[in-house]
Amino acid sequence: MCEMLKTIILIGGPSKGTLFRPLSLEVPQPLFPVAGFPVIYHHIEAASRIANMKEIILIGSYQLTRQLSRFITGVQQEFKIVVRYLQEFSALGTAGGMYHFRDQILTGNPDLFFVMNADVCGDFPLQDMLEFHLSIDTEPHFTMLGTEATRQQSLNYGCIVENKLHQVTHFVEKPGTFVSTLISCGIYLFSPELFEHIATVFRRNQDDVTFDVDSSAVYNRAVIRLEQDIFAHELSASGKLYVYQTSRFWSQIKSAGATSTQTATI
DSSP: OOSOEEEEEEEEOGGGGGGGTTHHHHSOGGGOEETTEEHHHHHHHHHHTSTTEEEEEEEESSOOOHHHHHHHHHHHHHHTSEEEEEEOSSOOHHHHHHHHTHHHHHTTOOSEEEEEETTEEEOOOHHHHHHHHHTOOOSSOEEEEEEEOOHHHHTTSEEEEEOTTOBEEEEEESOSSOOOSEEEEEEEEEOTTHHHHHHHHHHHHHHHOOSSSOTHHHHHHHOOOIIIIIIIIIITTTTOEEEEEOOSOEEEOOSGGGGSTTOOOO
């Protein structure tokens, strides 16, 4: 039983919305309508149903516009839960932003926290995922949500190889050749120990970059990616990363056309 949970929604930034123009020129991608509501409304609704969910934190590099501020106020009132937005000074990657704001995320000592990419939609099985995670005795451990794709579709996603215990033994983000039809849904459940692994990558980045090249060295040190840097290099084959597979509706939103109510499943 978890006494405190949090949810992190990674909403990205304006540079990530190029495939959605001209729609993204007027509306931030996380607020694109899906089934009559903004994309991340569905994430917040699903997270708010979980018992002991303390707060929901949005992390991204969008400016806090009046539109985004109104949305946050509205969902706080509707779901009676604290929703905060933490703005990155620049795009730091899917793990870099969390590491930058680790003190705020860990305030109150949460037992676990969900991490959800904003560019996915579906029937989020967060409660089932939580129960699966709590059924595993190994500590600490981490869980990712997976689903089945076709061989061809799998090349566009993070591909997972698991063993009979549902431990991830291999992970490749958007592989050049076929690896597995089990793909990552971009939804994760972590214990606070995740930050130890991110810190390891952060320190390695500090050592790997020289300062006599150009300004891109600063960028390289700051950016940390969950998929390539943490899952593929730190956690796969460690015995600490598990996958919970769902057959429920799931889709990634890759274009403006995908934001209609006819979004296709994998």
